[in-house]
Amino acid sequence: MYIFVTGATGYIGHAVVGELVALGHEVTGLVRSDDKAALVRRLGARAVIGDIADPASYREHAAEHDALVHTAFSTGPAAVAADRTAVETLIAAARAGKARSLIYTSGIWVLGATGDAPAFEGAPIDRPMPLVAWRPAHEHLALEAGIHQLASAVIRPGIVYGGRGGLTGDYFASAEKEGAAAYVGDGTNRLPMIHVEDLARFYRRVVEHHARGVFHAVDGNAVPLAEVARAASEAAGKGGATRSIPLAEARQTLGPFADCLALDQFVESRRAAELGWRPEHPNFLGEAAKAYLEWKSAMA
Secondary structure, three states: OEEEEEOOOOHHHHHHHHHHHHOOOEEEEEEOOHHHHHHHHHOOOEEEEOOOOOHHHOHHHHOOOOEEEEOOOOOOOOHHHHHHHHHHHHHHHHHHOOOOEEEEEOOHHHHOOOOOOOEOOOOOOOOOOHHHOOHHHHHHHHHHOOOOOOEEEEEEEOEEEOOOOOHHHHHHHHHHHHOOEEEEOOOOOEEOEEEHHHHHHHHHHHHHOOOOEEEEEOOOOOEEHHHHHHHHHHHOOOOOOEEEEOHHHHHHHHOHHHHHHOOOOOEOOOOHHHHOOOOOOOOHHHHHHHHHHHHHHHHO
């Protein structure tokens, strides 16, 4: 298949491009600079330099592909508008071209606090976290485009770890710098997680199956935040030492992102089996030492 990926050098996009290329697909990655284009080419993909906020820079390129995968997200005051522009542009490209699949990247924070029962794909998203209160509308826009030959899907990844980044990378960094992994809140809230390699395989399966609708990409565990930080500390050689940052204090530097980190969620997927997918990295607590080595290697 010919697949167009936005955010091709981002944390998720880079992994997705690598997975798709490794399985024989022809991939074009949208990037913002020559340096990033070189990174995409090293993965064996073609690069297009553009900006998701500028439809003219990539719309015609996207229209040449069988599948369109949106993983990019910028930062700053214009980020939400740019994301909507990207969704609208990819929909227009799909309708003008030959695309059979459109995939939009959302996230589990649209679910808000889930309570003790697991939240599956059909769970309501009428109480999203304020930081992502705009996302349900973008999900709806993408899903509504899925008619006739175009299959549209929304992927909601859990907290991604592995390789060069993710929340656990912050724990490794604080453990090395401060001697204790620092986390937000009292640490009793649960985190649905997924390894970045498993997530990349999830995207590939959605593309190859021309899947429709919402998918939760999680490993099926709900691990308390304090345990995640403790495992990261142990992996970093700090004996499991951790430090809690009070939520009120974290809000002063992180804003509404702090409340997302303190969110208690139990998220599972009923639909992963439709794709023939299951995680090869089943739990961060058992993967912390390996994840730390991956992070150190990526930081070198």
